[in-house]
Amino acid sequence: MSLTTRGFSGRRREPDDRLPPGQTLVQRWPVLSAGPTPNVHTDTWDFVIRDEGGTEHHWSWDQLLALGVEDITVDIHCVTHWSKLDMSWRGVSLDKLFENVETEDAYVMARSYGGYTTNLPLEDLLDGQAWIAIEAEGEPLDPEHGGPARLLVPHLYFWKSAKWIRGLTMMPTNDSGFWEQYGYHLYGDPWKEERYS
């Protein structure tokens, strides 16, 4: 049974050709959280890409910034049905981080401080599609939004843009991350509405 409630329309949902199906435009930036907010300091922050041979490529905060920080303006689509358009970010392209990483593996597990994980194809992280983001809307990324640094992969649902990112581990197969184990889609294209597996 599903009774229509007289007078209820929910939050305003306006059609907009920049919104993928099932999305609602928001102005504020909702905080989604599946656990306590980790307290990560940039002076001890360490980012690591681990390849299939076990080689670890490390960057400190200063080494990350030295790779070059770029301005990014993108639309963000969260699987919980909100979208935020034209968000301004600053971050380091993953192309720079992968420059000297030799790998045959096609998949990546993103790992965060606090234990969160999410899986992505490597090709979705390269060619100007993904960043380690350190600022949003002109401010350093605050801890609730994943600061000091989060993954930013705007062409996929936002759960793929792991908050509190600490590293990427190469994988030969597309293993499931945190939400993917609980029924979310392995890839997560918002335009195809790939919410659930």
Added chain:
Amino acid sequence: MTTRLDGNVLAGALAHLFVPDATDLRARCTNCGRVAPIAEAVVYADAPGLVARCRSCDHVLAAIVDAGDKVYLSLSGLSAIALPK
């Protein structure tokens, strides 16, 4: 000889385990061993699903995702749940 059956035989045992309300059942955290009613977990609700964590060690006890035509339930962080008989 060892009796090895298939999962069908669990039907009777499982039938009364899916109780109408499980929040007052006591369960054990696989990580730290704390035993407490499920109602005492810390639940993060502002997320793509409900995530229940241990109040002692923050380990993920359970997750529930409403995936439209089905609901995913993970109890991976609970090593045992005590049920009334």
Added chain:
Amino acid sequence: MRHRRPAWHVATVVETRPETPNAVRLVLDVPTWPGSEAGTHLDVRLTAPDGYQATRSYSVATSEPGRVVLGIDELPDGEVSPFLVREVLAGDELEIHGPLGSYFVWRPGQSGRPVQLIAGGSGVVPLYAMAAAHAAASDPSPFRLLYSVRTPAYVYFRDELAALAGPSFAVDHVYTRQAPPGWDEPAGRLTRDSLASTTFAPHERPRIFVCGSTGFVETVVAWLLELGHAAHDILTERFGGL
């Protein structure tokens, strides 16, 4: 009674009236409602014409079959509570799912130990249900309610709580923003000392039910533990917020 299977019900709004400056009392007629234990909650599901749905949980203030009373606070930036507070009219139908919860409940005849209820704001709703059930059952365990609220105008179930007060049920108010005229304490937040002086002492071994915002509950529980109450005697229900 203990494991009463929850179900979906169609509820008809019988009455909606202001409860506080930002809350309403909704009286629902639910012919299929089996009654509920004191402290339980239910989910209200709203459905838009295009199929969009939003569901939120609310504590139940009543226990009898066929009738449900809710006290609903309007949350700033909320999606369901502003609709329930401002838009709903008598005669409207709502879908509800319940009764839910078997942990944060008080059952008559459970023990002779004192019961301490501690409410922050609209957290009083399930605790009011416990106090009403206690009176209806003529249960002999002594009850006390400590109720922290902004101003006298924000008190839920004012007349009902006053009517329940008596030899076995005492109510203490803490006004955080504005006390009534002639009140002997200035308005201000609950403190550990005022908590200690208005609640059953640890040696009386009360069972304690705390309901309020997440911040309120965490502050109160920390104080209760410092005062010497045992963790397993404290039951909590947080409804979010700061």
